[in-house]
Amino acid sequence: MAQNEIPRAPSRFARARNSDLYYSFTRTPVAIVSAAVVIVLVLAALLAPLIAPHNPFDPGTLNLMNGFTPPGEANAFTGDYFLLGTDDQGRDVFSTMLYGMRISLFVGFSAVMLAMVVGVVLGLLAGYLGGWVESTIMRIADIQLTFPAILVAMLIFGIAKGITPPAYRDQMAIWVLILAIGLSDWVQFARVVRGATLVEKNREYVQAARLVGRAKFSIMIRHILPNVLNPVLVIATISLALAIIAEATLSFLGVGAPPTRPSLGTLIRIGQEFMFSGEWWILLFPAGTLLALALSINLLGDWLRDALNPKLR
């Protein structure tokens, strides 16, 4: 009886638990710790409105007299108490960090998504179609690679800011940031996907699909894309860390998130002005958080690259 029974397909969860990836994950302490840090930080950002004692983005609730309160001490004028102190405008640093991290993560995720979609589409087209399509796309990519990404991002940010009506600039700043970072980052996706596509398009299963008469775009999406996604995933993870840092850099330079809606980079910019005067907490906490976030994501990306690389197994 038992041997006649068709074994039930393992559930998704079971498949994930039995995968090589999970095996590797449970045996890599660095990956576990990094994942834990990322999860805690992302959850904290997502739940910011529930956790944060103040809403730093509502300027009407700020009291300037609370400015420069040290962490864990009561303010000399108002008697208010703040866990991690306040910044120069009387914003609670803890709340501002949570809300700022939302901006940093949102910009980071969205920018990577944008870069990934643009890069994967262009890479697939270039790799599969070849000819002038490939030359055009890859030469544009080469040209863009000759500029540092942060310069490209600043250029795009400057142009986009110039054409947005001033009244909408603050609301648009976040989207403009996403556009700027996303468009400065698509090249590496395109290059990797094109390379992988060049390999895959000569495999038998693609030839078979072609013989059957599947349309070009159908082959690209249904057959090639799933097989080039592994490296894309690795790049996306590492790009996420870079995008978060790029956002912080832009905001630090004063061209990113508006000062009234600070991201982690804006907070670091504000904090470094008070470095010499003893108000260390404005700089230290956001900088530490940014470091933890970027480092954990980067370590996760490294682990993912090793785990997905067949040669390293």
Place this chain on the structure above:
Amino acid sequence: MKITGFLAAALLSSTALGASAETIRWARAGDSLTLDPHAQNEGPTHALSHQIYEPLIIRDTTGAFEPALATDWAPSEEDPNVWVFNLRDGVTFHDGAEFTAEDVVFSFERAMSEESDMKELLNSITEIRAVDDHTVEFVTDGPNPILPSNMTNLFIMDKGWAEANDAVGVQDYEGGEQTFASTNANGTGPFVLQSREPDVRTVLTRNDDYWGTSDFPMDVSEIVYTPIQNAATRVAALLSGEVDFIQDVPVQDLGRVGETDGLAVKSTPQNRTIFFGLNLGADDLANDDVEGENPLANKKVRQAMNMAINRDAIKKVVMRDQSEPAGMIAPPFVNGWTEEMDNSVSTDVEQAKALMEEAGYGDGFSIQLDCPNDRYINDEAICQAAVGMLAQIGITVNLDAKPKAQHFPLISNEETDFFMLGWGVPTYDSEYVFNFLVHTKGDDRGSWNALGYSNPELDEKIQSLASETDLEVRDQTIADIWSVVQDDVLYIPVHHQVLNWGMTDAVGTEVDPEDSPKFKYFEMN
């Protein structure tokens, strides 16, 4: 013993030689906007020009007149409408050309031309006559007792040099024009321009042919001027010895700089008031969310905004006590200032909300605030604080902070609805404030009035100030004008600045209340 003796000898010889080769490395937040001395009436621009060019008269650090290119001046005995200036003999420009009355006539006519940013100071002048090579007469459209005080930032250029280099016309700064005179300089001043890279580095060397070489210390032989916008970087540069003198020590670092061995901070109240301007004259604003009407045109809204600003909190937290809350847009140095007007506003959020309600804006509105980020002490932080304070009465403010080189053209071109501005009064008289900021914007007055405000009755009174000889009547007119400016809430005053200069012990100078260091007075130890 030997070593001590040697050191003492070395010290003696160095003092005996005078500080013959002393470089001073000077930094401040922003750069001069242009070298054309008549194109921008702006503090840091004049501060650099004062080293290269000279006016007829300057002020010393106490605010008193001191002769520069003029040796003495007096109203004419025959005609009360004429001032006679005797010019200094034997002065040459840096290129060797001789300084004569021709150059004075040329420079003043240039400064009175349409494109000039200095014309408001000279609008009472109808004619300038060169009587001989070293005497000039200024004819005014009525007796003008305070004409000399309008001349302390009016620099004299060489007529021949300007003509030869196609620089007779004043540079159109707002229009983005570059001329020979905006990138080169040829003055009579104590220092000669060696090289200049705007916003990066400007080098000046001592003019050994300067007429005043024996009258002033003239210890500085070379000036290296580097604008450093970032406050922390600027302080770090002073602490680490990269610069010798910074003009704007950030208020949060005063303690640290003052306590560091070998460094000193010197402070003085500055002749400058920081305030917000409102576009109250337009029918509709470009940068708000109210359609078809201008909320700022409503006096109650302006009063509410004025009451919403908590000046004491700004003083305590943003300025760390380095400011004096202001109720009017002129500092106590100025003739016409009264304690009563300066104390006239108090913060009252509840009453401000009630006023907004009465004005029909109980639900508030949104507007853009344009703010510089490298001009005044903590300018951007003050604007941010104002964003929070105005939010409490329902006004959503979108803050756009940018470098002054982009900010000031918005004001001159009336492209802003709500802006921060600071105004110093080099003439020490209210007329200067009225001419630039209150008079209807026109050909010869009101060039910094970006309010769209026009009050013909007031304009007439302002014009009468230039020729009123009875000082009591004049002071009464000034008081009358101020009462309108105050009642109509044309501007929202914030505070009078306090200057904090940071320097190494080697640098010896008093703080200039106009924030314009004149290096010929500096003593280097």
